[in-house]
Amino acid sequence: MTNFAGLLGCGLLCLAVGATVLRLHALPVRFRCVFVAATLVAVLVPVGDLSIAAYVRGATGDPSAATLALAVSAVFARLTGRAVFERREASALLGLVAGAALFLYPFALGWTAFDPYALGYGSIAFTAALLLVTLAAWRMGYVLVVLVVLAGALACLGGVYESRNLWDYLIDPLAAAYALGVLLAAGGRKLVSQRRERAPVV
Amino acid sequence: MSARLKWTGLAAIVLVFAGLAVRALDGPPPPRFVAPRAAAQPASAKPLYGAQLLPNSSTQSVHSATAAELKDGKLRAFWYGGTREGAADVAIYTSVYSPKEQTWSPERPVMTRELAQRSLRRHVRKLGNPVAGRDRGGRLCLFFVSVSVGGWAGSAINLMVSEDEGETWGPPRRMIASPFFNISTLVKGVPLPLADGTIALPAYHEFLGKFGELLRVDADGRVIGKTRLSWGKSSLQPVIVPRSETDAVAFMRYAGDRPARILMVRTGDAGAHWSEPVKTALPNPDAAVGGVLLAGGPLLLAFNNAEENREDLSLALSADFGASWRLARSLEGESLLPRAPVNEYSYPWIMQDRAGDVHVLYTWGRSRIKHAVFNRAWLEGGR
Numbered sequence: 254m255t256n257f258a259g260l261l262g263c264g265l266l267c268l269a270v271g272a273t274v275l276r277l278h279a280l281p282v283r284f285r286c287v288f289v290a291a292t293l294v295a296v297l298v299p300v301g302d303l304s305i306a307a308y309v310r311g312a313t314g315d316p317s318a319a320t321l322a323l324a325v326s327a328v329f330a331r332l333t334g335r336a337v338f339e340r341r342e343a344s345a346l347l348g349l350v351a352g353a354a355l356f357l358y359p360f361a362l363g364w365t366a367f368d369p370y371a372l373g374y375g376s377i378a379f380t381a382a383l384l385l386v387t388l389a390a391w392r393m394g395y396v397l398v399v400l401v402v403l404a405g406a407l408a409c410l411g412g413v414y415e416s417r418n419l420w421d422y423l424i425d426p427l428a429a430a431y432a433l434g435v436l437l438a439a440g441g442r443k444l445v446s447q448r449r450e451r452a453p454v455v
Numbered sequence: 456m457s458a459r460l461k462w463t464g465l466a467a468i469v470l471v472f473a474g475l476a477v478r479a480l481d482g483p484p485p486p487r488f489v490a491p492r493a494a495a496q497p498a499s500a501k502p503l504y505g506a507q508l509l510p511n512s513s514t515q516s517v518h519s520a521t522a523a524e525l526k527d528g529k530l531r532a533f534w535y536g537g538t539r540e541g542a543a544d545v546a547i548y549t550s551v552y553s554p555k556e557q558t559w560s561p562e563r564p565v566m567t568r569e570l571a572q573r574s575l576r577r578h579v580r581k582l583g584n585p586v587a588g589r590d591r592g593g594r595l596c597l598f599f600v601s602v603s604v605g606g607w608a609g610s611a612i613n614l615m616v617s618e619d620e621g622e623t624w625g626p627p628r629r630m631i632a633s634p635f636f637n638i639s640t641l642v643k644g645v646p647l648p649l650a651d652g653t654i655a656l657p658a659y660h661e662f663l664g665k666f667g668e669l670l671r672v673d674a675d676g677r678v679i680g681k682t683r684l685s686w687g688k689s690s691l692q693p694v695i696v697p698r699s700e701t702d703a704v705a706f707m708r709y710a711g712d713r714p715a716r717i718l719m720v721r722t723g724d725a726g727a728h729w730s731e732p733v734k735t736a737l738p739n740p741d742a743a744v745g746g747v748l749l750a751g752g753p754l755l756l757a758f759n760n761a762e763e764n765r766e767d768l769s770l771a772l773s774a775d776f777g778a779s780w781r782l783a784r785s786l787e788g789e790s791l792l793p794r795a796p797v798n799e800y801s802y803p804w805i806m807q808d809r810a811g812d813v814h815v816l817y818t819w820g821r822s823r824i825k826h827a828v829f830n831r832a833w834l835e836g837g838r
Contacts, residue, residue: 303578307578358635362660363686366683370633384468391468406472406475414631415630419475
């Protein structure tokens with residue numbers, strides 16, 4: 254079960270990367286469907302001992318709900334030419350993932366004696382904090398955030414992956430790097446446009 | 456969003472978080488060590504000492520020996536070997552020692568890189584440190600390190616279990632102990648069975664920082680909790696020695712600035728919390744140590760007795776549970792002993808068997824595993 258779920262998740266990740274790199278939306282619809290089917294077969298069927306998804310899994314581990322949501326969104330957008338979620342929904346998710354990553358990774362990698370990763374094994378305080386964040390997202394209509402939290406929590410309760418830690422089901426370094434990259438790029442663009450507006454007209 | 460969908464969403468949130476709350480409240484009980492067993496050997500026994508190299512001649516390079524006592528009183532050792540440390544052909548080998556015949560059985564591999572990646576369903580680049588122990592059900596457990604990407608900082612831990620004292624093994628399963636691609640978690644210290652049936656596994660990290668942790672592992676080999684023994688960039692390879700259900704001391708390899716000393720931390724609540732690391736009086740050349748509480752007696756530590764190199768492997772005794780130390784014996788480094796081609800003696804694994812004899816396994820010159828066996832009378836008659 255855990256191997257199947259992990260490999261399937263990594264296969265989906267490969268599909269999202271392939272669809273994005275190859276600009277799938279520029280191709281005819283028939284080719285898009287063939288590409289998706291062919292890519293899934295190519296990455297999931299083992300050649301020798303391992304499949305391509307198994308090599309990816311060796312490097313990345315099992316993808317979190319945030320990464321899978323971003324991957325599904327990317328594949329859907331490249332297949333249909335339409336976004337699954339509004340821009341504000343994606344921005345809210347990326348903002349939360351970036352904030353969670355800045356809270357989690359430096360400390361989990363030994364920066365101080367405090368280890369927030371240990372909270373993910375079943376801390377009431379962590380559960381309560383996550384509930385507050387989820388309720389706030391629900392109240393503000395951020396459906397994507399609510400879906401990611403619920404999917405991650407359900408997968409954790411069901412033991413879908415090898416981990417028993419809730420953090421591993423919610424975010425991972427791939428989603429964190431993407432979120433931080435997007436937010437930094439957006440911040441950089443905003444800074445440049447502000448400077449241009451302030452610059453004297455010659 | 457329709458009102459109906461919105462309220463359905465709220466109901467889903469309430470249900471899922473009720474599940475998370477039950478999970479949090481239904482967690483494992485506070486940890487309790489299994490108290491060490493009572494004295495097994497009369498103090499008047501004659502001094503006993505023996506040493507031999509294991510028959511591990513099929514590989515050029517070997518390292519990181521570990522062992523567990525079998526139910527019939529024999530000793531099963533494990534180590535990793537290959538053309539060099541980190542090579543793709545490195546496998547984990549085993550051999551069995553018979554105290555009666557004082558011989559080791561021919562070595563055989565129990566885990567290869569290829570077998571690991573087939574079972575774990577992911578790419579594995581190399582294998583590393585094994586660590587043997589038992590769970591509360593009496594099954595033999597073998598934790599071992601594997602790397603998929605990069606060097607040892609990219610390590611993860613795996614566990615396989617044997618129901619027949621190590622003759623055959625179940626498939627390994629990956630343990631998840633870090634949120635960062637699950638890399639940088641390694642093992643070296645003795646796993647300790649806890650009173651509730653879970654296992655306390657000393658582990659350490661080597662990516663960006665170097666620090667020790669204690670993982671709590673359930674009967675299925677899943678990490679269900681962890682506490683930090685240290686933090687920062689200078690402590691690793693913890694070895695934990697309990698003396699009661701709640702009290703234990705841990706020793707760590709030191710990788711920081713001079714003076715280079717073995718680090719020590721203490722717990723009074725079975726590993727839930729640890730004291731700040733302090734330097735002991737014993738030197739440490741950034742090398743692993745081994746420790747055991749002798750039955751009914753002092754604490755025994757095997758360590759490299761120098762700040763610069765691993766050319767001397769010594770034994771020290773502490774009658775006050777680590778506060779002060781007395782050098783007892785030297786296993787390697789004295790001029791009369793034959794030297795290995797590579798003058799390095801490291802990674803000691805130390806344990807006491809049911810008969811009261813003490814066994815030390817260590818890497819001898821990077822090419823052989825050496826086994827020394829002795830009793831309390833030999834140990835205390837040294838200096």
